[in-house]
Amino acid sequence: MTTQLDHLPIAVIGAGPVGLSAAAHLAERGLPFVVLEAGAKPAAAVREWGHVRLFSPWRYNIDAAAAKLLADAGWARPDDEELPTGAQLADDYLQPLADLPALRPHIRYNARVAAVTRAGLDRLRTAGRADTPFLIRLATGEDILARAVIDASGTWHTPNVLGAAGIPAHGEDSAEAYVSNALPDVLGRDRDRFAGRRVLVVGAGHSAANTLLSLAKLPGTTVTWAIRSSSPGRTYGGETADALPARGALGGRLREHVESGAITLLTGFGIQRLAIVEDGVEVSDGTRTVVVDRIVSATGFRPDHAIVSELRLDLDPIMGSTRALAPLIDPNEHSCGTVPPHGVDELTQPEPGYYAIGVKSYGRAPTFLLATGYEQARSVVAALAGDWVAARDVQLDLPETGVCNSDPVLATDGGGCCGTPAATAEPVAVGLATGISGGLLRSPLTVIDVPAGSGEQAGGCCG
Template structure:
């Protein structure tokens, strides 16, 4: 095999919705590629929340290049206005996509990446760095050379801790047997763990709301099922969202139903509750914020997710110290500043690192910000593939057409750190923002098939931007 980067494939890590979208765009650009997936099939993370119904309809959840490839093979797109479950997204869209002759030979399952570096170079060495291929090492010990690396691994495997300070609460590790992470299948696969028991749900995002509604339904079916909801915020208003004013009715209904359950007493709400310690006593666990304590049988931690950069630690990354996204993207997605989802369209310029030809896309690109949408990830994939092919006009012509959401504040409520700490969603407002250009000389190297990114760009916002995450997509 040649060791010249331009003769090597683009390695895409992750066969979820955004990773497969990247593969579809790379195929259309006639660039060689290889998709490495740690799971036993496509959409492994999505299948973990197969029971959850998305509140964005199909038209926002199918990538354009993927749709073209599927329709060429005779695929009939689902009703664009219907709301799929995670299972339907995987079975009716992602599995058929991964099975296409254009993609299937280039997908490897059970291929977990242990590390990504430069062939024969650590992070320190500079001379000739851009002309050296990437070395992608699997946990089996196999080494794969790549001309570029597109990291679409998501954040599903790295949930945030319950502890209010961003580290595990006292006793959290010891209470692991009592803890479920976001979106357990309360009414299905995991029913026996929750039926007739008291569950504490921690978090204020839509993942928490989905779980709370399922637990309230279970409580109506099984006597003795109790539900307590703890949030750091002083008010649940952000979780309730726009309700009837939301352009995505299913999302608005989510907030309305949850508010009704709280007001009826079916769900006990604790505000201003910052988890400090967990104490196990026999078959129950007590959770304390230092002044108050809740004893429960189960805990669901719906506190958001964080990216895992450990396996790319030998690459030269320029990460914002707060968000864990690139420095160019971080100000555009910071939930402390953009509580109304004022995230503009963005592409390759905002995603590039000093390490040429490495880029993270999808929910991982957002770091700890909870404002990601699948449609945003698809546009990232399109922009990156265009840049790798040297089509900079297309790479920089970044556009999004997303639904308007309901009413909300333009600034966080005093004392309300829900979005930053609990993984809460954002509501959206119309945007028409031209992001700042990337610094000259950053981008993707000429080793793939395109020119060096150096000129400023203008991105066009179409429609409006909304946002939140649930396992990497709008749900």
């Protein structure tokens, strides 16, 4: 059955791993589409943490539909068992995918989305809404009409604040010059910011672990780690019991550094105040105080729904995801390994034809898998094609030790992409479940807290 909207393209926001997965599935089904990417290249946000090595091998980081399109074009697939860096993920997989004749003409770069609404209708108007095209306004002022919108814009550029109460700590804004966001290139381009300095890392996710281990390699650098929870057990994870050995090694090495005194751990440290003092920045939880030269904020990310404020969204008041998805991913109830399969039905909003997929779909849930995003893309595209049997045949099996930790997250400090610098002698890979992971959904998957994807329209770590 055709409608008056069928001649319009489906708009995909973001050319990160999950956005390009959606594009590959749209191309495979012959549906018209346009991809709107804020960056100058695909996977712009992934490239920002390109120095980090994933802890999942290539076979988990490639979407099945994308792999088929690439294989048909003669693509030389990387060794399935190798651990790629973020830069390799972008250059060796996502760039060739975006350059395929089936995708390239439909991708627009430097196309930042400013707002999404319905043509001629604000949020209050109901009559004829489902039959009215989406109007997507770019930052340049250009308007684009679409029959549906797949929002894979990620969360990379909307990190959580340092303040323990979810709002900036007192003085946080004035201390901005002292703060670096998650996954700085400590051993590379950002080395001069950290070498020989007193550095505080805030957060309990894999991105914090990655940064801490890198900082510990810098001579003369004093490293302090602050977490809100009473124990670092969630960050240490399963160690030798982990289904992905590289990820387990990450937690084990961090624990050894803490126990040896190379890294000073502050537990139960919820930041209340920052103040610029004569010899640095003073950070306080109301009782204890530490004075440092630099702060790395690895506190996780949150979605920004401002661009779709004129659409009808029904967001869970806790997670910020759809209400149907929220109980499935709530870290107070689940480790990531217990998240059940979910697809278009759990991602549906009151606004017909709008779907947020990828890390943005998870709201504030701290850990997201790229493989989950790939399956979301497949399910949503199948539904848009009218193939509801395929759309609802969602298959996703996340191993208990293959994603978060084995225990539910009761006190979170946020997450981030996981891994170690590419230059380490014994690479501990980042979990790319923001892309973190792909077509083989019944195998151990990757983790990506961020990230693909992620930054708004930049394809973030998990985008």
